Amino acid sequence: MKETAGISYWAGKLGALWFLFIFCLLFIVQYPVYWYLLRSPEGYPAVNRMRRIWAKVLFGLTGIRWELERMPGSQVEGSCVFCANHHSYLDIPLMALAANDRYHFMAKAELLDIPVFRLFFQTIDIPVPRESRVGSHAAFLMASEWLQKGDSLVVFPEGGILPNPPLPKAFRMGAFRSAIEANVPIIPVSLHNSWWVMNDEPWPRFRLGRCRVVCHPALSPADYDFNDKKLAEATRNIIIQSIVQHDEHRQRNHPTRSPLGKA
Numbered sequence: 001m002k003e004t005a006g007i008s009y010w011a012g013k014l015g016a017l018w019f020l021f022i023f024c025l026l027f028i029v030q031y032p033v034y035w036y037l038l039r040s041p042e043g044y045p046a047v048n049r050m051r052r053i054w055a056k057v058l059f060g061l062t063g064i065r066w067e068l069e070r071m072p073g074s075q076v077e078g079s080c081v082f083c084a085n086h087h088s089y090l091d092i093p094l095m096a097l098a099a100n101d102r103y104h105f106m107a108k109a110e111l112l113d114i115p116v117f118r119l120f121f122q123t124i125d126i127p128v129p130r131e132s133r134v135g136s137h138a139a140f141l142m143a144s145e146w147l148q149k150g151d152s153l154v155v156f157p158e159g160g161i162l163p164n165p166p167l168p169k170a171f172r173m174g175a176f177r178s179a180i181e182a183n184v185p186i187i188p189v190s191l192h193n194s195w196w197v198m199n200d201e202p203w204p205r206f207r208l209g210r211c212r213v214v215c216h217p218a219l220s221p222a223d224y225d226f227n228d229k230k231l232a233e234a235t236r237n238i239i240i241q242s243i244v245q246h247d248e249h250r251q252r253n254h255p256t257r258s259p260l261g262k263a
Helices: 007-037 041-062 091-098 109-113 115-121 133-148 174-182 228-245
Strands: 065-070 081-084 103-108 126-128 152-155 186-192 210-215
Touching (some): 007 041, 007 115, 041 091, 081 091, 081 174, 091 186, 091 210, 103 109, 103 115, 103 133, 109 115, 133 174
Parallel strands (some): 065 210, 081 186, 103 126
């Protein structure tokens, strides 16, 4: 059932503009500190702590409630690869809340064209030129290098924000191959309700709601015979089961009811 373009619809569009305004304003305020810290890898952990603060302030000023659940076995010593479903602009700040202090986002190279993200993807984060085999290979070599140094990766293995949430689409293998090469665990992360609070449209719509982040127990590559397809399938199945458990997949087109309740 589609909602008519009434007051709530346009209020949602204006709410999205407010969210994007606060998103950019906070970045501009923090930019000098980011620029200073990103001059050297020694400053990267402090940058990630700042990104966590940025996410908390962003959600606080825009009325978004959030929960973070770390299931037993989800916290590991050393490096790991956080793999999450991806259906909303909110997923980046949500993962900034969930990840540790030593991580690097790995995402499509098109983000270099967005001024807000360019500084990060020229330094701490890893852009992946998906249309270039040479560029993609270089990106995954860089990812493996960070993993060997003890840092972690944050990856959305669907390869971007895809339509018809919330069930994740097929996963790309790159992140799982990096985890296997470095022999580090995968942490499946299910992001709940972000797609409902703020959808992915050219002019997105914002609705007050509650987002939930669940970090599931780590998966060891050895338990899946160091097979990237088996590891990817297990990760995706865990995320799907978590989404189905909350009945989100049944409420995709519901115009007013948040799958996780009211804000």
